[in-house]
Amino acid sequence: MTKYIDFFVDPDTGEMEIKIEGMPDGMCDAVAAEILKKLGLTDAKVTKTASANEGGGQKRSLGMG
Amino acid sequence: MVRGTTNFTCENKDVLIEALKEAYEGAEVLENTAMTYYGQCDIVLRRKGGRDIGFKQKADGTYECLAYEPGSGSGQSRINSALKPVYEPYVKGVATKMMKSNPNLRDFIMQKPKEVERNGKKMKRIRIQAGGGSSGGYI
Numbered sequence: 001m002t003k004y005i006d007f008f009v010d011p012d013t014g015e016m017e018i019k020i021e022g023m024p025d026g027m028c029d030a031v032a033a034e035i036l037k038k039l040g041l042t043d044a045k046v047t048k049t050a051s052a053n054e055g056g057g058q059k060r061s062l063g064m065g
Numbered sequence: 066m067v068r069g070t071t072n073f074t075c076e077n078k079d080v081l082i083e084a085l086k087e088a089y090e091g092a093e094v095l096e097n098t099a100m101t102y103y104g105q106c107d108i109v110l111r112r113k114g115g116r117d118i119g120f121k122q123k124a125d126g127t128y129e130c131l132a133y134e135p136g137s138g139s140g141q142s143r144i145n146s147a148l149k150p151v152y153e154p155y156v157k158g159v160a161t162k163m164m165k166s167n168p169n170l171r172d173f174i175m176q177k178p179k180e181v182e183r184n185g186k187k188m189k190r191i192r193i194q195a196g197g198g199s200s201g202g203y204i
Binding site for chain 2: 002004005006008010012023027031034038039041
């Protein structure tokens with residue numbers, strides 16, 4: 001599965017949404033926490049849409065915004 | 066003079082300075098400088114035409130923004146308007162910095178930004194994706 005991170009930026013307001021796809025659970029949470037910190041998104045809403053253990057071969061998606 | 070909050074973090078001061086230079090080509094970016102008619106700021110962008118944009122560090126680690134930005138609307142909306150050209154290069158800079166520092170993102174590469182529609186809004190999508198192949202190759 002392709003791993004990717006999408007940063008969605010509203011060009012008018014700078015409002016951001018982040019989507020993380022294809023990463024195993026632990027890595028996804030760690031990367032998400034780092035992104036939130038680096039982008040100053042301390043009040044972000046985090047939504048997990050699917051989860052999989054490492055090597056499980058399932059989709060792992062997490063959205064923030 | 067208007068002022069508003071930003072999500073730009075002091076930890077990414079270097080990224081913000083580069084993003085300001087990219088967004089306002091030819092403008093001067095100064096550190097620890099007095100902003101005209103206001104006072105000391107951590108970063109001051111001297112735009113052509115004399116309308117400075119200043120950034121002051123807040124206790125929570127983000128920057129407050131001050132600007133001479135004419136127009137209607139709230140102070141925050143005018144700050145957002147002044148910073149419009151900065152958002153994309155800033156996010157690209159933060160993502161690039163993360164790819165360099167985070168081992169989990171070592172083989173990620175950045176794709177060309179794309180305009181997409183998300184939840185009914187036009188947004189810029191900056192994607193970083195695995196598959197750079199920068200490590201583990203053979204010579």
